[in-house]
Amino acid sequence: MDLTQITYLVVGCSFALYIGIAIWARAESTKEFYVAGGGVNPVANGMATAADWMSAASFISMAGLIGMSYNGYGGSVFLMGWTGGYVILAMLVAPYLRKYGKFTVPEFIGDRYYSDAARVVAVLCLVLCSVTYVIGQMKGIGVAFSRFLETDYETGLYTGMVIVFFYAVLGGMKGITYTQIAQYVVLITAYTVPAIFISFQLTGHPIPQLGLGATLQGSEVYLLDKLDQILVDTGFKDYTTTVRYSTLNMVAFTASLMIGTAGLPHVIIRFFTVPKASDARRSAGWALIFIAILYTTAPAVAAMARLNIMQTIEPSPGAHMTIADRPAWFENWERTGLLGIEDKNGDGKLQYLADAERNELVVLDNDILVLANPEIARLPNWVIALVAAGGLAAALSTAAGLLLAISSAVSHDLLKGTFMPSISERGELNASRGAMALAVFGAGYLGLNPPGFAAGTVALAFGLAASSIFPALVMGIFSTRITREGAIAGMLCGLSLTLFYVFQHKGVMFVADWRFLTHWGERWFFGIEPNAFGCVGAALNFLVAIAVSKVTREPPAPIRRLVEEIRLP
């Protein structure tokens, strides 16, 4: 069997599994549709949360971002930011919202701030951040199909939509939960197997986390020291110490990703599915264990794959690879446009240098580090097929979680909660299915016609969650004094400031021509880059909410009782 056939087989089996689960796990009530009946085992929910959380970006792009764009140490912001958020989630958010015991995040905000307006503002924030996020996943599905299965992008996207449609519309949260557990197993296997191989080849340690700190096979030199030295020799910056812009920027970036994580509705609603508040805490711990398996492996993949690429091109100092003799994977990935070479000095050899004038590896996409990793390490074909199935599992599981967050906000918060309160249980279940179907088609449409801003979207979603939803939740739990006026003003100010800063740098809706106030210069706010700005928006949200609450009428007595009650398990 050739590679394409094996890939079809592996991906086909994984899809058959997801559909099988969908048929078995049908939702019969709104409680099953929104929170999987509320009886999911905390460890199982931890695993589902890990799959929900780890998106196409985590699986395909993160190691490349760390290893290349963020030059090693600078990429630590993703590692600490996307895991440290779970500590906040476990202590400050999840158990209290679970105790509150309803179905959606806007529902809590609406009740706590005794206001339908607050609820609608929360729906707006939720839809903005979930829709931007889901576009990235749909693109991930299309790209994974077109690269591995040699279909065109559209066919890949349609296939992905059909699969998601099947289990998300039929099963709601119940179907999504059980498919996410299966998807976690697929994606973590697909991520760790190549990492174990590559670590063993380079260092003799099968555990990548140890291999990254070990010496290279048959030498006394540490892997990271070797990588530092090769990079410095070719004019790049040092791998283990290069800061991303500035120390302050790294702090802001990490903080924004952490609080964004703790404010993302599709992650929070996963904790509504466990039986009790104490289970929500435990479940967050398990989720972080399952996530950490990938997140502590990713830096090893980043460094090892970068070293492999550098050494393939320049096996020993001064001896460059002859272009005519380049390995087959090099040519394969050139065809996809992720790699590109140009023999500028005409010597028939490839020089990869930091100096753009003389660099001959003119295209080197970040995603190459994970996608081509098994080929670079000369692993068997089934491992490559597994990586394809893993990338799809990561994208599908996150897309389904996001779609549920969006559709439950529409059917439960807007229809049932605000505009059609008299709708029956059966009617609401049908409405939620309809909303889900619409969300799937909407996401598919946006995936087919990406509004030109797909690249920046996941980062924007974190900024929005951090600056709008997270502060409203935490203040709602930890203070009885924040009023509805305060919360609404805070959410709107945090959201607007973050959108303003991001759009000012990247253009309104990420259209580069629609940048404004460019004479203020890049990163004018203390050198903080737009992706790291969420924590500044959050700070404004807190300040505005507290200030406005001081001058508005205290929340009514039942609200104090609500807050006191959710603080107990």
Place this chain on the structure above:
Amino acid sequence: MSTWATIELLATQKTDNTWGFTVTTLTPEQRAQYWRRNRNLMIKLMMIWFLVSFVFGILLVDQLNMLRIGGYKLGFWFAQQGSIFVFIGLIFYYVSAMRRLDKEFGLDTE
């Protein structure tokens, strides 16, 4: 009925079960004490959270990088590995400490 109207109505009914969940039988003093102890625990753990990520991983990274464990510079290790392991430890410590606290106040429902 809007949420606000529901709240007004329920407030006038003086029911103890306004929000639809089982209300615990703690006295106001016990509630305050339970919350204070939970909060103090969280503050301690969040300090460690801040220390291993922002302080060790970013602010003091150059100083820590002068020490090494194997091939890892220590600051780099905290930023890319160590902080994540500590985060896991923090959550599970919180889980078990809260379980003890719940038991002490008779709140564990198992």
